[in-house]
Amino acid sequence: MFMFEKAVVGGRRYWSWLGVLAAVIALGFASYLRQLDQGLAITGLSRDVTWGLYIAQFTFLVGVAASAVMVVLPYYLHNYKVFGKVTILGEFLAISAVTMCMLFILVDMGQPARVLNVILHPTPNSIMFWDMVSLSGYLVLNAVIALVTLTAERKGIAPPGWIKPVILISIPWAISIHTVTAFLYNGLPxxxxxxxxxxxxxxxxxxxxAGPALLILLCMILRRFTWxxxxxxxxxxxxxxxxxxxxxxxxxxxxxxxxxxxxxxxxxxxxxxxxxxxxxxxxxxxxxxxxxxxxxxxxxxxxxxxxxxxxxxxxxxxxxxxxxxxxxxxxxxxxxxxxxxxxxxxxxxxAPTLPEISIALGIWAVGFLMITVFYKITLSVREYLGA
Amino acid sequence: MSIDRKTFLRITGCGLAAALAGSKIAGLIAEAQDELTTPDPAALKGRRWAMVIDTKKCLKDEGCDKCIQACHRVHNVPEIADARREVKWIWKEPFEHAFPAHDPEHLPEALAGRPVLVFCNHCDAPPCVRVCPTKATWKRASDGVVMMDWHRCIGCRYCVAACPYGSRSFNWSDPRPHLVQINGAYPTRTKGVVEKCTFCDERLARGQLPACVEACTEKALIFGDLADPGSEVRRLVRENFTLRRKPELGTAPQVFYLI
Known part of the structure; x- marks a missing residue:
């Protein structure tokens, strides 16, 4: 499924990096089990400061996710060919960032088992409802776009025509996710x-x-450690x-x-x-x-x-x-x-507590794991085509 | 497959007994449902419940906390020592915290720094209700009470961020170990949900005044229907100058302070 077979072939450096990430994820998960058992009392949050590290990371990462539009827009709307090689990297970065956002929302919830109540009792007057709609929509859009364009690239054919409107929709959608996220805060009297x-x-x-700055760094890392x-x-x-x-x-x-x-x-x-x-x-x-x-x-x-x-x-x-x-x-x-x-x-x-920081690091590690695997797949496809 | 007469009788007998027991249980359930869903004829009826707090009467004894005790006892509100993680439905705040627009330097001595009772304002335009993503908190259409369903609450604390009065508390941990005495007639809460004053909706339904109002020996808390021109709260608001907390935010709080 989706060329994941390419992600399980790699050198020692690849596997040790994944191992490090897995260890951080395991630590974070252990802390999260503690939080599930004892409640959010294990964090540094209080009556007065009811949102902290988790929601702040969520807010920051929505921005990283939205920033994919900075490569998608020039490439697809203005046919700016220079971004041909980085566009899919931006989309995979967006997918990973949105996933992290969702995880940060989930770990911030007092009753995570009831998360489906947001869908079972949809409440359009709540901005949080629209945030859920826009984030999950953005995740689906980017997943579809990345899958379809990369599959076409592997087969050496042009992507199907219907993907173009999907890509065009993803552009204003990217703006919407960060606008709605701002609305979460700026509508409170x-x-x-x-x-x-x-x-x-x-x-x-x-x-x-911040998003494109991270993308530049990722490109430099790829240049340094891969072909x-x-x-x-x-x-x-x-x-x-x-x-x-x-x-x-x-x-x-x-x-x-x-x-x-x-x-x-x-x-x-x-x-x-x-x-x-x-x-x-x-x-x-x-x-x-x-x-x-x-x-x-x-x-x-x-x-x-x-x-x-x-x-x-x-x-x-x-x-x-x-x-x-x-x-x-x-x-x-x-x-x-x-x-x-x-x-x-x-x-x-x-001030965030140690378990709280460890949960946050665990989620960041999930994001980096996703980026690593996605980029590995992309590079394998391109290596195969180049050979 | 064949069965002998004895087995046949045993099976049909058991079946009949089960059917009878089933219909009996169904009857009991229906009875219990009736009891839960049929309104008590004695229930207090109002179109817009509101409260007036007579601060002069209230401040006669600054150490008095009968209303707070009564409310917290009847509603199983835990006593948590760490002030950062407190759960409270009704409590006291220095006047200038409750009314931050008033500069304490130029307040009369009878008010500056003096404790004022604060609790949920049961706003007519409640921001907490506006932001809740699951309708776990809502304004009751019949009487304006801002209700709370802590079985639906997902613990996102958006309502806590939205409330400009700090009236909402979140259960950072399991509240039950912090209950000295449990009132079996009222639910306890679990960790990870938000709670607050509900104007004693459960007591109104039985024809009783809110617990805090009943507990106040000075009669400093006056509860009534603001939509009723003949009510005591309406009269007090009409005849006296009253303050409301942060009315400029457009939340239309329904708790009035006689100064």
């Missing part, structure tokens, strides 16, 4: 930090920066996309800061104060947030100067800084910052 129409655009800008080389041109084009998106993202953040601090409305300011200078003596996220700022500035310098961007070694560093900066911003600050202070003014700190 008592949570001033998220109550901004800029949230969805900001989500998209950071996604289109497969996407070439210089697609990487440089992706770098340009990362640059533009990062500039737009930083611009959006500055717009947010102006609105919040020039208007001077306390309940909008307090969340930013908590994140960047601390509030009422609590400031455990302050070092993280400033690290994110410094990384963002550094990445802009490395990306905006053409001489740096064109040097692939420096570009790799720039991609790492972009990814880390946005992971801190979205994967930590954005969710926790919305809960502190609480609607009653309480400043309660949050």
């Amino acid at each position: 008592g949570r001033s930090f998220w109550l901004t129409a800029l949230l969805a655009p900001r989500f998209l800008a950071s996604a289109f920066s 497969f080389d996407v070439g210089r041109e697609p990487i440089q084009k992706l770098a340009l996309i990362v640059t533009y998106a990062m500039v737009v993202n930083v611009f959006f953040v500055l717009m947010e800061l102006f609105t919040v601090f020039y208007s001077g409305i306390p309940e909008h300011q307090e969340h930013f104060k908590y994140l960047f200078v601390g509030l009422e003596g609590h400031g455990s996220l302050v070092p993280w947030m400033w690290t994110s700022v410094l990384l963002a500035v550094a990445s802009l310098v490395l990306l905006l100067v053409p001489r740096f961007r064109h040097d692939e070694k420096i570009l790799a560093v720039a991609c790492v800084t972009v990814f880390l900066s946005l992971w801190i911003d979205k994967g930590i600050g954005l969710i926790v910052g919305g809960f502190v202070p609480s609607p009653l003014g309480a400043v309660t700190e949050y």
Whole structure:
């Protein structure tokens, strides 16, 4: 089924990497069994900070999933042939990222056995219902597209005509998954930090920066450890996309800061104060947030100067800084910052516990396992065709 | 296959007995269902239940917690020592936390820092209901009570994020070991579900006032039908200046504070 036979043939390095991932997954799964038994009390979450690491990872990874559109759109809509070799890599990245998103939602649930209630009692007035619809739809779209195009490639024929409209639908669908995810947060009356129409655009800008940055790094890893080389041109084009998106993202953040601090409305300011200078003596996220700022500035310098961007070694560093900066911003600050202070003014700190971190790492390992297997299949098909 | 007379009689006999027992059990079930689904004629009827809290009366004895005790005992609300993981249906907050628009520096001494009772506001436009992905929480059409089905709740805590009053509690672990005494007439909860005040829907159905209202010896909590022009709550709201928590959010809270 779906050329999985190609995934079970590999060298020692391939198998030891899979072994490492399997070990991390096993550890995470063991922690999850503990969570199932004892409840979410094993996490660092509380009355005041009810969402944390899990939901933040979910939010960040929706962005990574959506970013596949940055290779799909130029290739299919503008017939930009340079992306021919990376498009399927982007789609497989999206499939893996959406799967991680779903797992992060599942581990965050207090009663995971009741998850089907979302389908048994569909509730269109809940954004979470639409998030389920858009994420699962996106998963199916990308799975179908990747399967059909790769199968056609293996057979050396053109993909069937009906796949073109499916691909075209996947483009606005990618935008929708991150827009709906932003709507989860910015429609809540008592949570001033998220109550901004800029949230969805900001989500998209950071996604289109962090996602392609990860894709560049994956392409470089493939070049280093396999025979497969996407070439210089697609990487440089992706770098340009990362640059533009990062500039737009930083611009959006500055717009947010102006609105919040020039208007001077306390309940909008307090969340930013908590994140960047601390509030009422609590400031455990302050070092993280400033690290994110410094990384963002550094990445802009490395990306905006053409001489740096064109040097692939420096570009790799720039991609790492972009990814880390946005992971801190979205994967930590954005969710926790919305809960502190609480609607009653309480400043309660949050720090994930070891079991919580181990569950999160386990899910990331599932994602990397999927990426590895999918890329292995893709490369095997292309190696066979090239031989 | 052939069977002798004795076996035949035994089988038919057992069959008959089972059929009889079955019809008897079905009858019992129907009876129990009737009891559960037929409304009690004594049930309190209202179109829009609401509460008025007379803070002056309430603050006469700041240490009093009869209403909290009564509510938590009757509803099997656990007592959890860790404040970060507390479950609470009704509790006290300093005035400026309950009403954050009021700057404590310029509040009268009788109010600044003084405890105010807070609980679910049974909003007319409840954000928690809007966001729930399974209809595990809903506004009852007949009387406006914001209800909660903790057997359907999936524990996503979206309602907790949506409530601007912090009125919802999540069971981070099994609450039962934290119950000193279990009231057998009311369900206990399991880990991983959200709970909150339901205006004592189970007591209203039996013709009783909410437990907190009944427990207050100062008569500081007044419960009634806001849609009824002749009701006590309507009169109090009409004749006095009252505060509601964060009315600017458009949630239309149905708990009014007499200051």
